[in-house]
Every structure is written in C-alpha cells, then in structure tokens.
Amino acid sequence: MTIRWGIVTAGKISHDFVNAFNSYPNKGDQVIAAVAARTKPEEFAKLHNIPIVFDSYKALAESNEIDVAYIGALNPDHYNISKLFLENGKHVLCEKPLCLNYKQAESLIRFAKNKKLFLMEAVWSRFSPTYIAIEKEINSGKLGDVMFVEVNFGVPIVTVDRLRKKELGGSSVMDIGIYTLQFAQYIFKEEPKKVTTVGGLNEDGVDIYETIILEYDGDRRAVLNVDSRFKMWNKATVVGTNGHITIEDPFHFPEIFINTDGTVEKFPLHKSSLPYNFRNSAGLVYQALEVEKCLKEGLIESPRMSHKESLVLAKLEQTVRKQLGVYYDVDDQEFP
Amino acid sequence: MTIRWGIVTAGKISHDFVNAFNSYPNKGDQVIAAVAARTKPEEFAKLHNIPIVFDSYKALAESNEIDVAYIGALNPDHYNISKLFLENGKHVLCEKPLCLNYKQAESLIRFAKNKKLFLMEAVWSRFSPTYIAIEKEINSGKLGDVMFVEVNFGVPIVTVDRLRKKELGGSSVMDIGIYTLQFAQYIFKEEPKKVTTVGGLNEDGVDIYETIILEYDGDRRAVLNVDSRFKMWNKATVVGTNGHITIEDPFHFPEIFINTDGTVEKFPLHKSSLPYNFRNSAGLVYQALEVEKCLKEGLIESPRMSHKESLVLAKLEQTVRKQLGVYYDVDDQEFP
Structure with a gap:
C-alpha cells in the first residue's frame, strides 16, 4: 500500500516538509501526490516535482488522489481545514498547535475518531x-x-x-x-x-x-x-x-x-538539495515515517503523539494564554 | 596601616576564608591576627598559624588585637554577633545572608552607620x-x-x-x-x-x-x-x-x-596548600581585599556590595520565604 500525501498550503513550513521528505533516502512506501494552495501552487509543485496541483483546498480534499493531508496553514485555519479533509475521508497531519483552544481541539479529535480517520498534531520533535x-x-x-x-x-x-x-x-x-x-x-x-x-x-x-x-x-x-x-x-x-x-x-x-x-x-540529519526556512527542518520527515507506520498498522492516532497528548497541550496553551490575559474570539464559541 | 582580622567561629566557611587568605600571594597590608570559637579554637589557630586565640566571641570583640571581624557563624547568629563586634568598635564582614529578615538587616545596618563602622555582607561573588x-x-x-x-x-x-x-x-x-x-x-x-x-x-x-x-x-x-x-x-x-x-x-x-x-x-584562582570545604573557596580572598581597600579609603560600606544591596537582598529573600509560607520566629520581633 502506497501512502499518497496531499500538501495543503505552499508556505514556508510546507516547503520544508516537502523538501525534508523528498531528500530523505529511506522514506518507504509513500509519495507526495498533490498540492493545494490558494496562491502559486504551480510554482511549489514545479520546485518539488509534485504531479497534481489544486488551487483550492476543497478540490484536493474531494479528490481521490491522496490518502493523507499535511496541513501547513496558519493557526486559525487548522480546525476548519483539518475538518474539511476528515469530512472527505482523508487522514490528517496538522501543524501544531492543533487548534486555537481546548474546545476546538476536543471537537476536532472527536470528529476524527467518529470518522475512524488518523489525526495527528505535527509535533515533529517527538520523532527526533x-x-x-x-x-x-x-x-x-x-x-x-x-x-x-x-x-x-x-x-x-x-x-x-x-x-x-x-x-x-x-x-x-x-x-x-x-x-x-x-x-x-x-x-x-x-x-x-x-x-x-x-x-x-x-x-x-x-x-x-x-x-x-x-x-x-x-x-x-x-x-x-x-x-x-x-x-x-x-x-x-x-x-x-x-x-x-x-x-x-x-x-x-x-x-x-x-x-x-x-x-x-x-544524531546528524540528512542533507537536502534545497535550503530550508527553519532550522533542522530535515527532521520533519520523521513524522511522515510515523504517519506511514500508523496508517499501515490501522491506527487512528500515534502512540508517540496521541490525541490525549494534544488535548493536554491544548489545555496548557490555553491556561498560559488566560493567565496572561490573551483571548481569541473563538474562546467564546462552542464547537460540535 | 595594617588591617588586623579576627576570625569568628572555626567552622567550614571560616576555614575556607582563612585558607584562601593565607595562600594568596598579594593580599597587601592585612593579616589574620586572632580567632575566636566556642569549640577547638586552638586547633584552628594551629592549622592556620593564627597567633591569638579566644574561646569566646565577646573576648575577641573586646580585645584590642583586631580591626575587623569576619563572622562565619550560622545564620541566626549573624545579627547578634555582628552587633557585638560593632558595639566594641570593630568593623564587620558578615557571612551572607546578613540577617534572617529585612527588619534585622535594617537594624544592623543602622547600628553600623551610627557607629561609623564598616559593615559588609560577604557576597564574595561580587568580587570575582x-x-x-x-x-x-x-x-x-x-x-x-x-x-x-x-x-x-x-x-x-x-x-x-x-x-x-x-x-x-x-x-x-x-x-x-x-x-x-x-x-x-x-x-x-x-x-x-x-x-x-x-x-x-x-x-x-x-x-x-x-x-x-x-x-x-x-x-x-x-x-x-x-x-x-x-x-x-x-x-x-x-x-x-x-x-x-x-x-x-x-x-x-x-x-x-x-x-x-x-x-x-x-580567570583561574590561585592554588592553596590546604583543601577547601566548598568549591572555588580560594575566591573568598577577594572580599578581604575589598574590605582592606574600603577601610583604607575610610568607607563604611563597599560600593560593590553596598548596604542598599544587602537590604534589597534581605527583602527579596523574605518575599520568597513568605510566598512559600516559611516563617522564622524573628519575623514577629521588632529590632531597635
């Protein structure tokens, strides 16, 4: 079984993730199949040799070209975009923080569980x-x-x-x-x-x-x-x-x-042909290896970066924010 | 003018102070003249070649053999012993913390100022x-x-x-x-x-x-x-x-x-003939050099470790203790 990745957004972290992936020699039975971005997806696809290009997240989510989506969007979009892909039967690896607050994270995780789809917060450190x-x-x-x-x-x-x-x-x-x-x-x-x-x-x-x-x-x-x-x-x-x-x-x-x-x-990291935006981004590939492993084992969460762990992190982030008096609009909203 | 030191207590820190002093080559115009301890002052004097020995702090304080006392006693005795020496016209270098709380420190500093005598908390780090x-x-x-x-x-x-x-x-x-x-x-x-x-x-x-x-x-x-x-x-x-x-x-x-x-x-420290109880105690000599300098300049406090600094430290120590719920009996007492 080949795991086909869809990359969501063509931003800095997506660039680093794909670069780390493409330059890693032993990535097993997985490929980057498609990319979706609102602006300039073609440039990104060309740079990284990605065969399929979408200019909307929805089109990628609804396509049959991918199994799992990597979400590299800004924090306020994590919840909605992850949900969009889950709704369309795709597994999700979403950049950290998983959501903006605890209620959002809980809702998203519940949704993935109900759908019996894999969901992981991209805490890549855990796979170092x-x-x-x-x-x-x-x-x-x-x-x-x-x-x-x-x-x-x-x-x-x-x-x-x-x-x-x-x-x-x-x-x-x-x-x-x-x-x-x-x-x-x-x-x-x-x-x-x-x-x-x-x-x-x-x-x-x-x-x-x-x-x-x-x-x-x-x-x-x-x-x-x-x-x-x-x-x-x-x-x-x-x-x-x-x-x-x-x-x-x-x-x-x-x-x-x-x-x-x-x-x-x-523990030196592998060399890459393209430069990275962030330090040691070559390490981003290890979470892709974990996702592949989990999917092949039929797991809907990683034992090394579990749903429970994401919920504890969400709670801690929220507590820190509230102790400092930092509020987001979504803090007042309810999620299904 | 030779500065004559009297050492108060024959404990671990006094040992290190005297050892650091004796083994330092350029200590200027100062000597260790006497030691006072309640138990075994003779052994300490013999080990460190100190000519005069007292078995009571009071006798040393009242003697004419010293100009400045180094107080190496336990924390609860800092206030009383320092005061005893000041009362008898001796300058004082007292181990840190200067006192058990802010009120004690303020009282002791006021007393030294009134007597126009030098008083310094032995924050030796400052002279590193x-x-x-x-x-x-x-x-x-x-x-x-x-x-x-x-x-x-x-x-x-x-x-x-x-x-x-x-x-x-x-x-x-x-x-x-x-x-x-x-x-x-x-x-x-x-x-x-x-x-x-x-x-x-x-x-x-x-x-x-x-x-x-x-x-x-x-x-x-x-x-x-x-x-x-x-x-x-x-x-x-x-x-x-x-x-x-x-x-x-x-x-x-x-x-x-x-x-x-x-x-x-x-910045390597000088070598000493005797072993030390605490790490890098050779550095204890630098505060003696500071005391000598201040006394020769007629100062009653060191610009590098001033009375104000001691008061701020006393306040901070007390605040930390109180935030944790640590109370000493002296916290309820008033000092003149």
Missing part, C-alpha cells in the same frame, strides 16, 4: 532520533529520578505577523512555547497539577514572552522560558537525582545531546 | 574577577539591551542540618538561593517590581527548592532555579537583544565564562 535516545537514557535509570526540566526558546520573531497579530492566531506560547510545553510533557508524561505563568503582551494583546512553571506530583517541576524578542540559548536540560542531560540548540529538533557523564551524543 | 569581566562585556554594549537572566543552582544538601532545620535558619533561598538573587541584582541593578515564587517545603517548614521569577521594568526578567535536593548544572546566562554570555559552573564564583562570540574566557 535524539529525543528517542534521551528517552532511552532516562529509562535506563542513569539520571535517577527525574525532578526538573528546564527549556529555553528565544527567537527574534516579534515583528512577524504570524506571531504578533491576534487575528492570525499570534502568540508566543502558540508559536514557539508549544515546543517547550511538549518537551516538559515528553519527559514527565502526566498532566501538571499547577501552571504558573509570568509574561508580557504586545499592543495587539498577544503574548510576546513568558516563563511557565509546571508543577507535577512529587515535587517535580518544569521551567519554560519563551521569548519572541531575541535569540536565547535554546537548550533543554533534564535533571535527575543522579545527573543531568542537556539537549543542545536547537532543542526542538536537536542533533546533539550531552549525556550525564559528559559524553557528546550526535 | 570573572564577574568584573562580564560586567565590562555588558557595559561594552555587545549584548545589546540585557533582557533576561537565568541562574540555576542545585546542590544536594537537603539533609544537612544548616539547611533543613528552621531553628538553624534553614532555607534553600537563604543558603544557596541568595547566590542566584544577588546575581540577578548584580546584572539588573534595580529592585524588581514583582516577585513570583513556586517551590516546596520540608517537614520542618523550610523551603527545599524554588523557582523565583523577578520582573523588572521594561519587560525584563530573571528566572532563578534553586534546589537543595540534587546537583544542577549551576550556570548563569545573561541574554541581551544581540547575544548572550554564559557563566560556567560554579556560577557563584566562576573561573570561566563563554562570551557572546563563543570565546572561552578564563
């Missing part, structure tokens, strides 16, 4: 070989009991529309903070019992920086420092009672971590 | 050549505007009486957290407008870990992670709009920092 290796280290017990996680993520994107405008779903926690939240959740694997946020907003009422403290049972905690104003050192550290591991920059899809004995562990 | 070098880097403007400071300090001392017992002035923020607070204040040089603390207590009602967020004007912040349960990576990072500096372990008296261009800057 480095992450899988550090999980192994932690499980080996070398660190002792893991008590503390710290993540820093600072990128100077405060003037980028996607980040700064509320109508575009702008928000630091929704754009980059999500990487720090998912890291904490990846390590602690349970819902925190308390969230404390300190941060600041821009003139559009959108959070431009924050520090988030997640408290877990057993006096364990995660401290997440997020900033869209400047570059930080962008590492993550996991501290246990017997040692600690540091994941090097960029922690959100790293090639290097420093083990507790000081050993430098390397 | 590494700190002075990073201050120069920051002032050069290379980092741009400094917006964020992060410090981690974790040391497995949760079972040590000094830390865990309230009657001994136990508290993580008072024992190791102070190093993180003073670092933030060293960089931002003004009082934070808001303090947010998340942490946990032991069965004696003493804080054993915390994360402290200090918010400064202009959307700047410091995040301080303190833990007495396990070792952390014990670095400090200063992030500006154009770059960042990392101070290596142990950040509280470092020998190395990583400049914003990646250059490794080294």
Whole structure:
C-alpha cells in the first residue's frame, strides 16, 4: 500500500516538509501526490516535482488522489481545514498547535475518531532520533529520578505577523512555547497539577514572552522560558537525582545531546538539495515515517503523539494564554 | 596601616576564608591576627598559624588585637554577633545572608552607620574577577539591551542540618538561593517590581527548592532555579537583544565564562596548600581585599556590595520565604 500525501498550503513550513521528505533516502512506501494552495501552487509543485496541483483546498480534499493531508496553514485555519479533509475521508497531519483552544481541539479529535480517520498534531520533535535516545537514557535509570526540566526558546520573531497579530492566531506560547510545553510533557508524561505563568503582551494583546512553571506530583517541576524578542540559548536540560542531560540548540529538533557523564551524543540529519526556512527542518520527515507506520498498522492516532497528548497541550496553551490575559474570539464559541 | 582580622567561629566557611587568605600571594597590608570559637579554637589557630586565640566571641570583640571581624557563624547568629563586634568598635564582614529578615538587616545596618563602622555582607561573588569581566562585556554594549537572566543552582544538601532545620535558619533561598538573587541584582541593578515564587517545603517548614521569577521594568526578567535536593548544572546566562554570555559552573564564583562570540574566557584562582570545604573557596580572598581597600579609603560600606544591596537582598529573600509560607520566629520581633 502506497501512502499518497496531499500538501495543503505552499508556505514556508510546507516547503520544508516537502523538501525534508523528498531528500530523505529511506522514506518507504509513500509519495507526495498533490498540492493545494490558494496562491502559486504551480510554482511549489514545479520546485518539488509534485504531479497534481489544486488551487483550492476543497478540490484536493474531494479528490481521490491522496490518502493523507499535511496541513501547513496558519493557526486559525487548522480546525476548519483539518475538518474539511476528515469530512472527505482523508487522514490528517496538522501543524501544531492543533487548534486555537481546548474546545476546538476536543471537537476536532472527536470528529476524527467518529470518522475512524488518523489525526495527528505535527509535533515533529517527538520523532527526533535524539529525543528517542534521551528517552532511552532516562529509562535506563542513569539520571535517577527525574525532578526538573528546564527549556529555553528565544527567537527574534516579534515583528512577524504570524506571531504578533491576534487575528492570525499570534502568540508566543502558540508559536514557539508549544515546543517547550511538549518537551516538559515528553519527559514527565502526566498532566501538571499547577501552571504558573509570568509574561508580557504586545499592543495587539498577544503574548510576546513568558516563563511557565509546571508543577507535577512529587515535587517535580518544569521551567519554560519563551521569548519572541531575541535569540536565547535554546537548550533543554533534564535533571535527575543522579545527573543531568542537556539537549543542545536547537532543542526542538536537536542533533546533539550531552549525556550525564559528559559524553557528546550526535544524531546528524540528512542533507537536502534545497535550503530550508527553519532550522533542522530535515527532521520533519520523521513524522511522515510515523504517519506511514500508523496508517499501515490501522491506527487512528500515534502512540508517540496521541490525541490525549494534544488535548493536554491544548489545555496548557490555553491556561498560559488566560493567565496572561490573551483571548481569541473563538474562546467564546462552542464547537460540535 | 595594617588591617588586623579576627576570625569568628572555626567552622567550614571560616576555614575556607582563612585558607584562601593565607595562600594568596598579594593580599597587601592585612593579616589574620586572632580567632575566636566556642569549640577547638586552638586547633584552628594551629592549622592556620593564627597567633591569638579566644574561646569566646565577646573576648575577641573586646580585645584590642583586631580591626575587623569576619563572622562565619550560622545564620541566626549573624545579627547578634555582628552587633557585638560593632558595639566594641570593630568593623564587620558578615557571612551572607546578613540577617534572617529585612527588619534585622535594617537594624544592623543602622547600628553600623551610627557607629561609623564598616559593615559588609560577604557576597564574595561580587568580587570575582570573572564577574568584573562580564560586567565590562555588558557595559561594552555587545549584548545589546540585557533582557533576561537565568541562574540555576542545585546542590544536594537537603539533609544537612544548616539547611533543613528552621531553628538553624534553614532555607534553600537563604543558603544557596541568595547566590542566584544577588546575581540577578548584580546584572539588573534595580529592585524588581514583582516577585513570583513556586517551590516546596520540608517537614520542618523550610523551603527545599524554588523557582523565583523577578520582573523588572521594561519587560525584563530573571528566572532563578534553586534546589537543595540534587546537583544542577549551576550556570548563569545573561541574554541581551544581540547575544548572550554564559557563566560556567560554579556560577557563584566562576573561573570561566563563554562570551557572546563563543570565546572561552578564563580567570583561574590561585592554588592553596590546604583543601577547601566548598568549591572555588580560594575566591573568598577577594572580599578581604575589598574590605582592606574600603577601610583604607575610610568607607563604611563597599560600593560593590553596598548596604542598599544587602537590604534589597534581605527583602527579596523574605518575599520568597513568605510566598512559600516559611516563617522564622524573628519575623514577629521588632529590632531597635
């Protein structure tokens, strides 16, 4: 069974996803079959050798040319576009954050489940070989009991529309903070019992920086420092009672971590013919491999990035936003 | 004018201070003249070649053999012992924290000022050549505007009486957290407008870990992670709009920092004949050099570690303690 991908939008992240996919040598039995974008889909298709082109998402969703859609749209469109593809019997890999808030995410996941279709939030970090290796280290017990996680993520994107405008779903926690939240959740694997946020907003009422403290049972905690104003050192550290591991920059899809004995562990990414928009985007291919695997096993969610995980992330993002006073119009709406 | 030091207590930190002093080649015109301790002062004097020995603090305070006292006692005794020496006309260098709370610190400082005697809290970090070098880097403007400071300090001392017992002035923020607070204040040089603390207590009602967020004007912040349960990576990072500096372990008296261009800057400490109890204690000599300098200039406080700075630290320590629900008996008392 060949898995046929449809790419939705011809933006920066879609470019990186397709580039990562096309340049990866062992991607198994899957192909990129089609692309749909409102503007210039032909250019994108030509650049990436994609045979079928649509200038509307609906046309792609209704076509019989694809099995699974990759949604690279802006945050406010994730819910509607994902639903459109699910309605038309397509599996969905949707960029993070899955939705704008918890109610939307819950509704979308319920819809996919009812349709018995695969749905995954594109938290590509979870499929990083480095992450899988550090999980192994932690499980080996070398660190002792893991008590503390710290993540820093600072990128100077405060003037980028996607980040700064509320109508575009702008928000630091929704754009980059999500990487720090998912890291904490990846390590602690349970819902925190308390969230404390300190941060600041821009003139559009959108959070431009924050520090988030997640408290877990057993006096364990995660401290997440997020900033869209400047570059930080962008590492993550996991501290246990017997040692600690540091994941090097960029922690959100790293090639290097420093083990507790000081050993430098390397997981280099594959080379690509085209340049990327974002750092280490070659790693985007690993989530495609996961989708292929899940679809072949008949799963409707990935065990490594489950629906429950997406719901916990949605809840945490919403809590952080509300603690800072960031509200979207959809926060007042109900979803089926 | 020779500055004659009297050492008060023969404990671990006094040992390190005297060892650092004795083994430093260029300590100028100052000597260690006497020691006072309740138990085994002779052993301490013999080990460190100190000519005069007292078995009571009062006898040392009333003697004419010293000009300045170094107070290495436990936290609850700082106020009384410092006052005893000031009453008897001696200058005082007192271990940090200066006092148990703000009222005590204010009272002690007022007392020293009235007596026109020198008083300094032994925040030895402030005299580190590494700190002075990073201050120069920051002032050069290379980092741009400094917006964020992060410090981690974790040391497995949760079972040590000094830390865990309230009657001994136990508290993580008072024992190791102070190093993180003073670092933030060293960089931002003004009082934070808001303090947010998340942490946990032991069965004696003493804080054993915390994360402290200090918010400064202009959307700047410091995040301080303190833990007495396990070792952390014990670095400090200063992030500006154009770059960042990392101070290596142990950040509280470092020998190395990583400049914003990646250059490794080294400031090695002098070698000592005797071993130390604490890391990099050789650096304790620099505060003695500062005291000598101040006394020769007729100052009653150090410009690098002023009374005002001690009061801000006392206020911050108290705020953190209160946010976590840690109370000392002296918190209910008034001081003259």
